[in-house]
Amino acid sequence: MKVHRHSYDAVVVGAGGAGLRAAIETAGKCRVAVLTKLYPTRSHTGAAQGGMCAALANVEEDSWEWHAFDTVKGGDYLVDQPAAEIMCREAIDAVIELEHFGMPFNRTPEGRIDQRRFGGHTRNHGEGPVRRACYAADRTGHMILQTLYQQCLARDVNFFNEFQVLDIAFSEGRVSGLVAYELATGDLHVFHTKAALFATGGYGRMFKVSSNAVTLTGDGPGVLYRRGIPMQDMEFFQFHPTGIYKLGILLSEAARGEGGILRNADNERFMERYAPTVKDLAPRDMVSRAILTEVREGRGIGENKDYVHLDLTHLPPEQIDEKLPDITDFVRTYMGLEPKTQMIPIQPTAHYAMGGIPTNISAEVVVDGDNTVLPGLYAAGECACVSVHGANRLGTNSLLDIVVFGRRGGAAMAQYVNSVSHADLPAHVEDETRGLVERLRSSTGGENVADIRARLQEEMMDKASVFRTDESLRSVLDTVRSLRDRYQRAGIQDKGEVFNYDLTEAIELGFLIDLAESLVVSALARTESRGAHFRDDHPTRDDANWMRHSLAFRNDDGSVRLDYKAVVGGKYEPMERKY
């Protein structure tokens, strides 16, 4: 394999919303490269639909403190409150700045940025829904991704497109380099750098039914986890209530924000029973559990009684066309149904990783229970865990997270690299990656990557998703371990160098298996129910024992060692989460 060498002050890994926003912040301040395995505009930020919250108060009274309260409560009090306050306060500037960057938000009749309702966002500490989500039809993420990419072009940001980062190097206790695989040539590239910011997005392809792109395989967390960085709060994975039945394609909460209703087999608006005040706009963890409870109790719909309906038929057709054009098109394309007159079969879909690479409010990666910073290492966006989402993220808070903490990370990184010199690269820095690639390429074992992956996804969906028990988690842990064995014998057919996705899919599966194990072990240990983590055998929240973040460390054989760290509190005392 050919190896190329580069030297930069800083490298951003990933070109979704978080990576692009970080790149904008560093532009002109230091020499930066952005490495991305996809063309920037293919990043899954572009799939985000509903909106981005900020208490602009453009259409009704609102305040960033109310937003922070909702975020903390929505996260079932596992949120670090200072981080949530920063995010909600800076949200206002972040939205205004996006508008200045050219973002085409929907407008009020007065020409201001329009706002709409979204799940879990309330007026005055839970009194009722509030219009807080800024949006651009139901393609808010697309517009944000395009706008940020455009601003990177305007600043001449240096992209390495279709470069997949597979390893990181540390020397003298800080970051010294990255190793990337170039898809077009199969060559390796070593980047000598003072700092790296990971913004590689989520890992929702661990589950069978998912709203995530097939490329969302947790590479960034996977690379760092193998190099000794812990993964925080992995047991908290969000299932969005309204995925298209079987396909998992998302139908945004905006559908319910605009007035859509969930109905069971008796045509009952069942959310009235679970969340009398906000009903269909309760937070996602609650709605997902409500749907599956209806299904368990026999009120599901269809041959297998395993889905419920999303009903938009009572909405004015013009409102559907204007506010929800894309998602109603998905229903027409993939289900062959007309949402203006027909109800839509939906089921919960794996959506968002609350857990990930632990960071502080400057997006610096912290590597232990004492929040010790690893100099030069940063993370932002869905791959990171600040933690602003705690045990359950509120809708619209991720688009916010990526721009707020992408910007903070970029700023902190630019400042850092201007104060230090490069650390020497370790000798043979690319050997590990070369070994990984060559082992897969030359393997004669007969195990098929796609089959192992499919089994992982099915098991995780069945036993480690919305409802979990000690028994289900032990069973899935056994399976993950046996899949790890099979993975050692996985072979690939493509032995070539050019666009060898056979190879990269195999490598990605390795990351998914590692992260799945950390998720299951963290979930097994947490004998309580909080946010998206629900244990049938421990159905209540246990603040006395579990008001703390999990940290999963990887042992050499892939097994997991757990540690914990304190949640950073603030003015909101934990109370029961009712809506």
Added chain:
Amino acid sequence: MAVVDVELKIKRYNPEQDEKPHWETYEVRVEDTDRVVDALHEVKWHHDGTFSFRRSCVHGVCGSDAMVINGSNALACVLLIKDVGTKISVEPIRGLPVIKDLVVDMEPFFDQYKSVLPYLINSKDPGYEERKQSPEDRARFDDTTKCILCAACTTSCPVYWGNESYVGPAAIVNAHRFIFDSRDEAGADRLDILNQRSGVWRCRTAFSCTEACPRDIKITQAIQEVKRAILYNRI
């Protein structure tokens, strides 16, 4: 929903082995409600791992998987088997260099996109508030904001096949998105760029682009609006 056997004819090319592209046929079993991309995955995962194509979101929003399916440009993740039938031919989009199988070199396409200054240009300090824009002004460029840069339009254009210096419909769509944005100040510069030999006047209004666009953008109309703005010097 029914299980069907599909005959997929795929134009294959491996630069490490082949002198020129050739067709291979695969028989795969899928459900008729599956997408074409699912059938391609079935080929890759269970028949021939050396087959390469780009894809990511698999629901028509990222623009990775434009290809020629049964003769026309489309996204493989948006077409369902039941709508295209059980004999399917797939080949790379035309007009861009093929690297491997369905993977083409996208650089020329993105270079053309970049040539039209695809970012908001406004030198006035907006202060701490948003710039105002009426819903009517916002509506003028709404359609062209939908573009996902999939290249289906540009690579369906006969003019583009014959002349690679033509900026192509996608670049014009993205210029339109800023030219008609009331907040932008560089419309005249973009019109100058599109008034050059490689610009809008190459368009012969063949409508192939509009038919190919998976986002249903009215591309020909957008191009006409740009032409008119140049002719009458009016935005």
